[in-house]
Amino acid sequence: MQTGENDRETGTLRVKRGLAEMLRGGVIMDVVNAHQAKVAEDAGAVAVMALERVPADIRRDGGVARMSDPALIEAIQSIVTIPVMAKARIGHFGEAQILEALRVDYIDESEVLTPADEEHHIDKWAFKVPFVCGATNLGEALRRISEGAAMIRSKGEAGTGNVVEAVRHLRSILGDIRKLATADSAERFAWAKRLQAPYELVEEVAARGRLPVPLFCAGGIATPADAALVMQLGAEAVFVGSGIFKSGDPPRFARAIVEATAHFADPEILVKVSRGLGDAMPGAEISKLDTRLAERGW
Amino acid sequence: MSAPQRAPRVGVLALQGDVREHAAMLSELGAEVVEVRRPEDLEGLDGFVLPGGESTTLSLLLQSSGLFDPLAERLAAGLPVLGTCAGMILLGREVLDGRSDQRVLGVVDLSVRRNAFGRQLESFEADLDVEGLEGGPVHAVFIRAPVVERAGEDVEVLASVEMGGVKLPVVCRSGAATAVAFHPELTGEDRLHRLLLEEVASRRKGAGA
8 A cells, every 4th residue: 555665766857846846936045054044934035045155155255165064954955844945066076965964955066155066066866865057058958957956046146136137038948939939950970069968958958948947037136127038038936045135025026026027927016025125235337247157067 | 407518617727737637637527617817807716626736835936926815715714625735735724834924715624734644755556445436446646745734523534644653645635625735636546626616616506406
């Protein structure tokens, strides 16, 4: 009648991608302490990303940005009941091993931290914990999936409060998927070459008309309208980093962005949640940035 | 007296979660799918699905959208419903390890523990026999899944898993409601959705007679 405890398979592809599927239509919020994590959960976040500094502060402070202190991650895990994610540096499988041992629910191999390897990303198949990776275009997304990523997020430009790069990356990924879906069999080989991605994945995307894993959006979302925009463009969920806790009223911004993500195509509700919100995080012009985080990753 | 001709109209709660997989499965089985985000979307429905997702988020969005009370009323009045994972939590009467202000719909007399197996690393897949389903075991995917810790007397337990030597229900039925702790929609397993549509068909036939 019931399955024994020994007949269970953990850490499978299906289980890893499955959690990403459950987060669709939701908001994943960056938090730097247990108090913020609670604010995020109370506002309806589907998950939190535990880190020491939000991207806007990493940008301001400079220096090497690394994985968070385990004590910080544990404090956040102990206060919320929703999934807790944490970031490892690109290629830093040592940090990823620590995060897996901490039993975080997802690891973000993130360009927001300083890369540890300028050629290799983490071999994510070697882990039971699922990974999310950033991408600026379809080729990058497929390379990350071939390394074992179970979720892709468009990179945008983190810590800027400027949605323009997120839009650029989403449009690039989704536009190429639409073109690929109409390519004939000979053209698909050329696509694989151009994208520098495995042919099997190119085939799969062509057949399904979408990535084999969920595609979320990150990097620059600062208002409910930003969330609605990227959801209408085809993102399946949103990551909000500095946009909530750098705003004038974090609990209200958090709640409003959750509502806007759920009701992204309903202007009446978008008006309601946007009204009288107060100051969004201060934004930055992309052309004036010293560091373009989205350029990290290969 | 003849059976209604139009396809059954099944609502899928579309505020958050894996709505697409449920919708695709129901369409494939011949249902007309309505994505439900507002109270007016509940009109004219013959059946309902509560998808997988984050139950604390769904509980909040159900309240802010004004859907909570009308949906609870429709379900209490016997609208056939299938809930998976977060959907099981929402169908129950009591949630354990939930958020302190988390509201549930209270359709089935269950006490459901969230994240009963632990964090994502404990998520798993396994074959599971479900009573009343023909054609062999169900391949079940449990993602940070809940289990039932207490089931009321009118609740039929159709499948259980073992945890620490104790059998805990993961598929339960009561009246026209079926609560499932795993995700049939992720594996192309459509027998539980068929059950829902059978329930819908028998109610419509009853109403038309």
